Amino acid sequence: MAKGEEVSNKQVILRDYVTGFPKETDMILTTKTIKLKVPEGSKSVLVKNLYLSCDPYMRSCMTKIEGRNYVPPFTPGSPIIGMGVAKVLDSDHLNFKEGDLVSGFIGWEEYSLITMPEGLSKIKNTDVQLSYYTGLLGIAGLTAYVGFYEFCSPKKGENVFISAASGAVGQLVGQFAKIMGCYVVGSAGSNEKVDLLKNKFGFDAAFNYKEEPDLDAALKRYFPEGIDIYFENVGGKMLDAVLENIRDRGRISVCGMISQYNLEKPEGVHNLFYLITKQVRMEGFLIGGYLHLFPKYFDFIIPLIKEGKIIYIEDTVEGLENAPGALIGLYTGRNVGKQVVVVAHE
Amino acid sequence: MAKGEEVSNKQVILRDYVTGFPKETDMILTTKTIKLKVPEGSKSVLVKNLYLSCDPYMRSCMTKIEGRNYVPPFTPGSPIIGMGVAKVLDSDHLNFKEGDLVSGFIGWEEYSLITMPEGLSKIKNTDVQLSYYTGLLGIAGLTAYVGFYEFCSPKKGENVFISAASGAVGQLVGQFAKIMGCYVVGSAGSNEKVDLLKNKFGFDAAFNYKEEPDLDAALKRYFPEGIDIYFENVGGKMLDAVLENIRDRGRISVCGMISQYNLEKPEGVHNLFYLITKQVRMEGFLIGGYLHLFPKYFDFIIPLIKEGKIIYIEDTVEGLENAPGALIGLYTGRNVGKQVVVVAHE
Known part of the structure; x- marks a missing residue:
């Protein structure tokens, strides 16, 4: 050629x-x-x-x-x-x-x-x-890094929930949260993905949301003491269930709402009142404003990849x-x- | 006695x-x-x-x-x-x-x-x-002070919208925002209140939400360039309309949702996707955690009252x-x- x-x-x-x-x-x-x-x-x-x-x-x-x-x-x-x-x-x-x-x-x-x-x-x-x-070394990776460290204000020992957890971003957020010493649970849409979350990515627990008729009950099972951090990738009913289970001064980093993208009119979210009673911060972000953090992210992630600490x-x-x-x-x-x-x- | x-x-x-x-x-x-x-x-x-x-x-x-x-x-x-x-x-x-x-x-x-x-x-x-x-010198005043200065991160010249604006908290938030040099619009539920907002509290504009069949259109009329800060007192449909009109990096301080308190099931809010695309921070708070700021608030507000700068x-x-x-x-x-x-x- x-x-x-x-x-x-x-x-x-x-x-x-x-x-x-x-x-x-x-x-x-x-x-x-x-x-x-x-x-x-x-x-x-x-x-x-x-x-x-x-x-x-x-x-x-x-x-x-x-x-x-x-x-x-x-x-x-x-x-x-x-x-x-x-x-x-x-x-x-x-x-x-x-x-x-x-x-x-x-x-x-x-x-x-x-x-x-x-x-x-x-x-x-x-x-x-x-x-x-x-x-991992592109937008998804940077999104996980910025969304978790900058928007979730995570602390060791906190309870972290991630939806669409085996996806491009979710799988990383979960591993970052584990590295920090958090308790981490993810939701996904198949048993194969749930298996990955638990056995490959090291999540403490995971569940198939399609097999949970009552998301609120599912979250109560995995978070009897409530959720400190929710990394939001899906929106809709899952967000409503999380709002029922979030703890005082919880943080919701709004990265995506994939369940809503194909709807003519997005679903209604009914539980926003908990933002007040539980003093919750909910914040959306676009990664475009954080591209200058790529070098910092590479310094963080490349050694972890090479040491086999990130899958x-x-x-x-x-x-x-x-x-x-x-x-x-x-x-x-x-x-x-x-x-x-x-x-x-x- | x-x-x-x-x-x-x-x-x-x-x-x-x-x-x-x-x-x-x-x-x-x-x-x-x-x-x-x-x-x-x-x-x-x-x-x-x-x-x-x-x-x-x-x-x-x-x-x-x-x-x-x-x-x-x-x-x-x-x-x-x-x-x-x-x-x-x-x-x-x-x-x-x-x-x-x-x-x-x-x-x-x-x-x-x-x-x-x-x-x-x-x-x-x-x-x-x-x-x-x-x-004014109680919980409502402190709520306005903390909710506006701590949670809205206001800057001179920004566009501020306040719902339930003639209420115990709203009337103060509007005056604080004017003192800071913001453009301030309030909504209320009667023409008498709208008149107060414009002629007594010095809001730049105000409208009676009961006379606006289309809240989105009303907000577009008063905020052709969008809203930077929303001080949320009502919830429901007004919040959805604000989300349509909020600007990039807008802030929503969630103080109350009075429109929802008497409903068995709160209304659904459909426009949360804008939290992502417009990178919005939405945060609820309870004033109970900020009572230590009373002395600071008194130092701020009492001179303003005595100088007639706050009504x-x-x-x-x-x-x-x-x-x-x-x-x-x-x-x-x-x-x-x-x-x-x-x-x-x-």
């Missing part, structure tokens, strides 16, 4: 904005061509995409509702945009050169011409699994053509661990 | 725990007798009650639901307990002597024997209106027999300003 050659470029395109539950057919697989060379003077880079990250927030980009998007919505007729890992094939930008490995926002396609490469990060530690840069489970599918199914699978909980799509091995 | 004399003691008794909207008939006026002398060695004080405070939180004391009470529930068959101002008639406690004026929790009766007087505060500044110790409106009814109606009136918004009951003039 010579530089400048014109090659075919498979893409996953958003057909149109989506209402309700997204379907695979809302995305179209198409093939275009691309020249493997950046226009001179364009300050662009041309990358070969290796790993794509599937993240719950991407549902919000399939709809355009003022104030409800984590990040700008996708453009119908254009490729889905997401986080990923890529290799630079050609560069007209001083910061990047051929052969560099990068992570950042890329298109769901085989090759992307990136006209504003300032948003890309050069991967310096290449002695860890490269796909980790879509999750990270990825659910990997091969081939761009399987990316739409992988993304949709997040909303039924099909994935076990961080959902990654391999577009090409390096 | 000689010390030691046995006199009649009118009382307002809670008949039984209440479901739904409270009625005057849930309280009974009765007459007992009381000896105007404390038992020797009892470390008690005997007080003559002067002013009673009617506060929204008192509804929660009429029901016994684990975790939903601001303070312990009332005891059926015993007098209602609330904040008030009283005069010491007899004391067996070192800290108090006959003639002292005190504020704190007292019974809804003419005379109270207080067996643990450590909770009472001696009134030192007697050159301000004495009834102010039920509100405080009370809605006063005369006679213990009118106390049940005054309390119930809070939940229909009948009161204009802080609701006070005069049991006796000094």
